[in-house]
Amino acid sequence: MSSFDFDLFVIGGGSGGVRAARVAASLGKKVGIAEEFRYGGTCVIRGCVPKKLFVYASQFHEGFEDAAGFGWTVGESSFDWRKLVEAKDKEIARLEGLYRKGLENNKAEMFDSRALLVDAHTVRLTKTGQTFTAERIIIAVGGTPNIHAALPGHELCISSNEAFDLPALPKSILIAGGGYIAVEFANIFHGLGVETTLIYRGAEILSRFDNDMRHGLHEAMVAKGIHIRCHDVIEAVTRSEDGLHARTKQGDTLIVDTIMLALGRDPNTKDLGLEAVGVEVNGRGAIVVDDFSRTSVRSIFALGDVTDRVQLTPVAIHEAMCFIETEYKNNPTIPDHKLIATAVFSQPEIGTVGLSEEEASSTYDEVEIYRAQFRPMKATLSGRAEKTIMKLVVNAADRKVLGAHILGHDAGEMAQLLGITLKAGCTKDDFDRTMAVHPTAAEELVTMYTPSYRIKNGVRI
Numbered sequence: 359m360s361s362f363d364f365d366l367f368v369i370g371g372g373s374g375g376v377r378a379a380r381v382a383a384s385l386g387k388k389v390g391i392a393e394e395f396r397y398g399g400t401c402v403i404r405g406c407v408p409k410k411l412f413v414y415a416s417q418f419h420e421g422f423e424d425a426a427g428f429g430w431t432v433g434e435s436s437f438d439w440r441k442l443v444e445a446k447d448k449e450i451a452r453l454e455g456l457y458r459k460g461l462e463n464n465k466a467e468m469f470d471s472r473a474l475l476v477d478a479h480t481v482r483l484t485k486t487g488q489t490f491t492a493e494r495i496i497i498a499v500g501g502t503p504n505i506h507a508a509l510p511g512h513e514l515c516i517s518s519n520e521a522f523d524l525p526a527l528p529k530s531i532l533i534a535g536g537g538y539i540a541v542e543f544a545n546i547f548h549g550l551g552v553e554t555t556l557i558y559r560g561a562e563i564l565s566r567f568d569n570d571m572r573h574g575l576h577e578a579m580v581a582k583g584i585h586i587r588c589h590d591v592i593e594a595v596t597r598s599e600d601g602l603h604a605r606t607k608q609g610d611t612l613i614v615d616t617i618m619l620a621l622g623r624d625p626n627t628k629d630l631g632l633e634a635v636g637v638e639v640n641g642r643g644a645i646v647v648d649d650f651s652r653t654s655v656r657s658i659f660a661l662g663d664v665t666d667r668v669q670l671t672p673v674a675i676h677e678a679m680c681f682i683e684t685e686y687k688n689n690p691t692i693p694d695h696k697l698i699a700t701a702v703f704s705q706p707e708i709g710t711v712g713l714s715e716e717e718a719s720s721t722y723d724e725v726e727i728y729r730a731q732f733r734p735m736k737a738t739l740s741g742r743a744e745k746t747i748m749k750l751v752v753n754a755a756d757r758k759v760l761g762a763h764i765l766g767h768d769a770g771e772m773a774q775l776l777g778i779t780l781k782a783g784c785t786k787d788d789f790d791r792t793m794a795v796h797p798t799a800a801e802e803l804v805t806m807y808t809p810s811y812r813i814k815n816g817v818r819i
């Protein structure tokens with residue numbers, strides 16, 4: 359009989375924390391879990407899920423326009439922001455309920471409170487002051503938007519947290535950053551009719567993606583009417599009668615209703631009691647863990663964004679499942695962070711897995727690039743000027759497909775399946791032997807028989 363109150367206590371009810379708590383409880387462990395905000399965490403409450411709902415909302419406008427080419431006459435349309443927010447809130451509440459139910463059904467004990475570490479085996483709930491002991495503790499408290507405290511006027515700006523619940527849709531918005539969130543929200547707001555400007559410090563948006571995808575998306579966004587300012591940053595924000603004034607490094611002053619900062623997310627480790635208990639954090643405040651998600655204190659583990667390994671929901675869930683295998687099933691399992699397929703829900707989407715052309719050509723002696731660029735079938739009748747880009751990056755020596763990149767409709771869906779093929783180590787010959795599904799966009803992936811070009815020792819030939 360354990361002398362602890364719980365076998366496992368989880369701090370943080372997001373994707374990783376809830377998964378670990380629910381599965382541990384289903385195995386008969388006595389589990390406690392504390393969440394200070396809402397169960398479901400960033401992904402469900404103010405991240406991936408509401409974002410995708412907003413992406414759908416923002417696409418109707420183009421859908422109405424495209425319908426004409428297919429013989430439809432669509433009557434006058436209008437958009438009601440409040441209705442969208444209310445519908446989103448209802449769906450999020452439903453999902454939060456499912457998260458709670460999953461924990462409840464497996465008899466995990468939920469606490470609606472912030473929890474702090476007291477020692478290697480003890481947590482304290484700030485709401486009631488109660489303390490509980492646990493054999494193992496998991497910290498899965500996620501991250502929080504970087505507020506860019508060094509920016510004068512940053513307190514006048516919003517982050518993605520507020521973007522989901524703005525009291526009214528702004529007429530104009532300036533979004534700072536060139537990563538996932540900035541790009542996705544620029545497309546969402548533009549699609550909903552907001553005059554949208556994106557400001558990014560680098561030469562091209564989405565710095566960690568394949569260059570073709572970056573340029574292709576940039577062009578598509580500009581063609582839609584989104585303003586993109588590269589090589590520029592906001593230096594100060596002030597409020598005036600006519601709106602927020604953003605002074606930029608290039609010497610311009612942009613006047614907009616709303617400014618959103620999307621400059622990365624920081625691990626949520628402040629005031630958790632980590633230092634006192636001896637849990638090591640790195641320079642960015644992320645909890646340092648070993649391969650098995652163990653912190654520097656043997657009984658304490660950390661999962662998901664708080665460890666700043668890869669900030670993605672499925673990764674946190676995978677890390678939680680590896681924890682369960684290792685700690686409760688006597689099957690030591692290291693989370694596999696290689697070849698993670700991912701999507702940017704821009705419009706058009708980017709779906710990607712593996713190495714970009716630039717990464718592959720600086721790693722391998724010779725790579726073959728198979729590239730197709732075409733107008734998607736739907737655009738022929740809709741008349742919309744848009745293009746799909748598909749690209750396979752192949753190691754010439756052994757024909758292994760090193761990377762697959764798509765810009766176009768449903769690229770995220772395709773990336774999921776491509777992820778399996780790369781994980782399985784498929785070669786280009788496997789792709790070539792695969793029969794096409796016709797007529798689809800994805801068939802291009804198995805019909806690019808000759809390389810578009812090669813890169814040998816870093817030089818394109």
Ligand code: NDP
Nearest residue numbers: 535536537538539540559560565620621622623669701702
């Ligand atoms: P990202 O890391 O994707 O992008 C941050 C952006 O901010 C980069 O363009 C970066 O520039 C820029 N930046 C950082 N600091 C500064 C600064 N001081 N001044 C100017 N620019 C700055 O973070 P996001 O906030 O977009 O998203 C956070 C995380 O959430 C992502 O890492 C992602 O894993 C996850 N996410 C995933 C989504 C998905 O899977 N579809 C959707 C949304 C979020 P630079 O590139 O030059 O460093």
